[in-house]
Amino acid sequence: MNKSLTRQLSNEELEKFGAEIEALRARTVADLGERDARYIRNIYKLVRWSELLGRALLMIGAFLPTPWLIGFWILGTLSLALSKIVDNMELGHNVIHGQYDWMGDPHFKGKQFEWDIVATSENWRKTHNFRHHTYTNIHGLDDDIGYGVLRLFPEQRWTPAALLQPLYALIFALMFQWGVAIQDLRLGQLFGKRRKAARAELRRAGVPVLKKVSRQLIKDYLLFPLLAGPGFLVVFTGNLVANGLRNLWTYTIIFCGHFTTEVETFPKGVLKNETRAHWYWRQIRGSSNISGGFVLNTLSGNLSHQIEHHLFPDVPANRYVEMAPVVRDICKRYGVNYNTGSLPVQFAQVVWRILRHALPSRPRASQLAGARG
Secondary structure, eight states, X not given: OOOOSSOOOOHHHHHHHHHHHHHHHHHHHHTOSHHHHHHHHHHHXXXXXXXXXXXXXXXXXXXXXXXXXXXXXXXXXXHHXXXXXXXXXXXXXHHHTTTTGGGOOGGGOTTTOOOSSXXXXXXXXXXXXXXXXXXXXXXXXXXXXXXXXXXXXXXXXOOGGGGGHHHHHHHHHHTHHHHHHHGGGOGGGGGSTTHHHHHHHHHHHHHXXXXXXXXXXXXXXXXXXXXXXXXXXXXXXXXXXXXXXXXXXXXXXXXXXXXXXXXXXXXGGGGTTOOHHHHHHHHHHTOOEEEOOHHHHHHTTTGGGHHHHHHOTTSOGGGHHXXXXXXXXXXXXXXXOOOEEEHHHHHHHHHHHHHHTTSOOOOOHHHHHHHHO
């Protein structure tokens, strides 16, 4: 819907383009094996050991003199935050996509895995794996466009409430896991014409969410703090800050992958006669990468390669770094824009969108001409 940096391809070009993307996927899947299994098992160990270390440091620090307490609190909180970030991004997100189902290991089965956030994996599979990845950046179908909270594209209807969206964006970033948790509950329908049906559906769908929320709150803010006895607040605040850091990081990575300047959005009409090649083409135009090395890739769950993730959501994400140069070369040869940049540059573009679209959009020339007519 916004101006494209990608040239239009003929049907013949588009099918050839799609065939090259398919061939890359087939080569990669055929090569999956022990190194991929070893990688995800090591990630699992990193999550568990960093959590154990973080909780131990917080617990021990709670009984130390103030100078030592502060040091242990900082190290414990950072270690716990690392565990929660990697669990959320590189372990949970990718396992829930079914990227490691081929291993046959119950620890890494997409439909069985549950992660360390208040959102249930079942709801995430519906809102993210299906809805977002099928209808990427299509207005009215992809709920991830602004998450029902932010206006980030001119095609979204402006209301005076959008003027406060820089504040909403900050609150949303700090509480991102909660936004994910309630996304599939569609709370806005409680105020619509079908309020009665919406309430009945909320009662049904809300039970698993409440159970998951209760487990998470009890674990982080009651059980572990109580184990520290008089150090209750030390452990409580460590857990609170670790969750906050995870929320901020997840928000930053996801927004940089979807809401930079060059990202395109689409009307529902693109689905008419859409082939698999068209779908690939749309995924690339609706995503953006973040340039970085191994640490950024791991902490982002390899969503630093958001383009490759949208092309190959069920391929192990540790393979994206190898696939990216091939995808980029294919895009270059077919004149398809490959959107990438550093984290500061991409996030600055996200901030610009949040600020710019808090204000009304200027009428387009075609709209003005129609009004004059």
